[in-house]
Amino acid sequence: MASESYRPPYSLTPAMLGMVEEIGEVLGRLRAGSGPVAPHLQRGNRIRTVQASCAIEGNTLSVEQVTAVLEGKRVLGTPREIQEVRNAFVAYERLPEWSPHSRDALLAAHGILMAGLVDEPGRFRSGGVGIQRGEEIVHLAPPANRVPALVADLLAWLKTTPEHPLIASCVFHYEFEFIHPFQDGNGRMGRLWQTLVLSRWNPLFAAVSVETLTGEHQTDYYAALNASNKAVACTPFIEFMLAMIRDALLELTETEQVSEQRTEQVVRLLAAMGKGPVSAKEIMAKLGLSHRPTFLYSYLQPALAAGLIEMTRPDAPRARNQKYRLTPWPTARLLPSTHRTRTFSSSNRLPQPARQKEWRSEG
Numbered sequence: 567m568a569s570e571s572y573r574p575p576y577s578l579t580p581a582m583l584g585m586v587e588e589i590g591e592v593l594g595r596l597r598a599g600s601g602p603v604a605p606h607l608q609r610g611n612r613i614r615t616v617q618a619s620c621a622i623e624g625n626t627l628s629v630e631q632v633t634a635v636l637e638g639k640r641v642l643g644t645p646r647e648i649q650e651v652r653n654a655f656v657a658y659e660r661l662p663e664w665s666p667h668s669r670d671a672l673l674a675a676h677g678i679l680m681a682g683l684v685d686e687p688g689r690f691r692s693g694g695v696g697i698q699r700g701e702e703i704v705h706l707a708p709p710a711n712r713v714p715a716l717v718a719d720l721l722a723w724l725k726t727t728p729e730h731p732l733i734a735s736c737v738f739h740y741e742f743e744f745i746h747p748f749q750d751g752n753g754r755m756g757r758l759w760q761t762l763v764l765s766r767w768n769p770l771f772a773a774v775s776v777e778t779l780t781g782e783h784q785t786d787y788y789a790a791l792n793a794s795n796k797a798v799a800c801t802p803f804i805e806f807m808l809a810m811i812r813d814a815l816l817e818l819t820e821t822e823q824v825s826e827q828r829t830e831q832v833v834r835l836l837a838a839m840g841k842g843p844v845s846a847k848e849i850m851a852k853l854g855l856s857h858r859p860t861f862l863y864s865y866l867q868p869a870l871a872a873g874l875i876e877m878t879r880p881d882a883p884r885a886r887n888q889k890y891r892l893t894p895w896p897t898a899r900l901l902p903s904t905h906r907t908r909t910f911s912s913s914n915r916l917p918q919p920a921r922q923k924e925w926r927s928e929g
Contacts, residue, residue: 572719572720572722572723573723574720574723574737574740574741574800575798575799575800576737576799576800576801576804577799577801578733579801579805581805582733582804582805582808585732585805585808585809585811585812586730586732586733586808588812589732589808589811589812589815592812592815592816592819593768593770593815595819596770596815596818596819597770608772608773609873610871610872610873611773611774611775612655612658612659612773612775613629613632613633613636613655614629614775614777614778615658615761615775615776615777615778616632616651616654616655616658617629617632617651617778618775618777618778618780618781618782619654619753619754619757619758619777619781620632620647620650620651620654620754621781622753622757622777622780622781622784622787623650623753623754625647625650625651626643626647627641627643627647627648627651628883630870630877630880630883631643631880631881631883632651632655633880634877634880634881635648635651635652636651636652636655637880639880639881640881641880641881642881642882646683649681649682649683650683653678653679653680653681653682653683654679654754654758656678657675657678657679657758658758658761660675660678661758661761661762661765661772662772664762666724666738666759666762666763666766667721667722667724667725668721669717669718669721672717672721672755672759673688673689673690674688675755675758675759676688676748676751676755679751679754679755679758680748680750680751683750683751684748684749684750684751685749686749687751689748690710690713690714690717690747690748691710691713691746691747691748691749692710692749693710693749694706694707694709694710695707695746695749697746699792704792704795705744705746705791705792705795707744707745707746708744708745708746713745713747716745716747717745717747720738720741720742720745724738724763731763731764731766731767732764732767732808732811733804733808734763735760735763735764735767735807736760736800736803736804736807736808737800737804738756738759738760738763739756739757739759739760739803739807740756740791740794740800740803740804741800742755742756742759743756743791744795744800757776757777757780760776760807761776761777764776764811774814774815774818775814776807776810776811776814778814779810779813779814779817780807780810783810786806787806790802790803790805790806790807791803831864831865831868832865832868832869832872832874834853834865835849835853835865835866835869835875836869836874836875836892838852838853839875839890839891839892841892842891843878843889843890843891844889844890844891845887845888845889845890846858846861846862846866846888846890849861849865849866849890853865866890870890873893874892874893875890875891875892875893876890876891876893877889877890878890878891
């Protein structure tokens with residue numbers, strides 16, 4: 567039974583309140599400037615979300631490889647890495663089915679996210695766990711016998727708190743990581759559930775990849791968790807995550823401002839593709855381009871991100887014999903010039919800093 571007196575320890579700061587206001591303003595501009603995100607662009611953002619959240623935990627598959635896995639193609643990756651991204655994609659796709667305040671939903675989500683990866687997916691841990699960095703133990707999670715009650719308290723708080731959903735989602739994320747309720751997959755679950763909380767508050771968050779930006783600041787993400795552990799309050803983590811949310815939305819608005827020109831360039835690329843696979847060099851020649859960075863940034867990558875073209879070798883994005891071909895009916899899927907396209911680097915591999923290791927003892 568949940569404790570009525572439970573309240574996670576944190577303090578509101580001027581920085582937090584300022585970022586909440588900024589985020590609200592950016593959301594307002596996005597709502598005023600565009601309609602719903604097209605389904606294939608939502609899928610592209612979802613794929614980047616899945617890749618980033620798994621990469622934080624050490625998965626080495628790139629965005630292109632994750633896309634290929636979800637299309638049923640073979641890639642160079644371990645069976646575990648492939649299973650991780652498949653599970654995560656299904657879990658994110660099922661977010662609309664779950665209540666963020668439901669224990670059963672939380673367990674069901676973990677069951678999907680960690681199916682085939684742990685012995686008891688969808689069940690709370692039965693032994694002790696901790697986080698180790700080098701020789702130092704940076705976090706010792708509460709005993710396993712306290713986990714059900716702690717999770718019940720946290721979910722009840724989330725359901726009844728008058729706190730702004732932006733702040734409440736960050737508090738939940740940190741407290742969930744502190745409790746570490748599962749044998750494995752706690753980081754992925756925390757990020758998944760924060761996305762669920764945010765998307766119930768504002769549906770736009772279902773199409774915004776906060777996880778991608780968090781992954782790009784992975785070292786800071788761990789530092790904010792550890793700083794909150796030492797402070798015995800999640801204030802540092804709330805400030806960090808609010809900054810990630812704000813910056814992810816700002817990236818989206820910046821992309822909108824240049825998307826019209828990009829769309830015209832993508833149309834030119836599609837017209838130059840022809841029927842068979844062609845190399846980047848061949849496409850550049852047809853377009854009369856000589857500057858490769860411009861071609862990659864303004865033509866090729868937006869078309870790949872929108873799912874309008876695909877690689878012939880998605881398992882090896884940088885292969886010398888890499889070629890590109892049209893996906894089925896690409897011109898029918900191309901949006902008007904007001905659509906949003908987020909570009910990404912040629913490899914899309916997140917930097918892998920020294921990872922914190924998780925250890926556990928079975929009870």
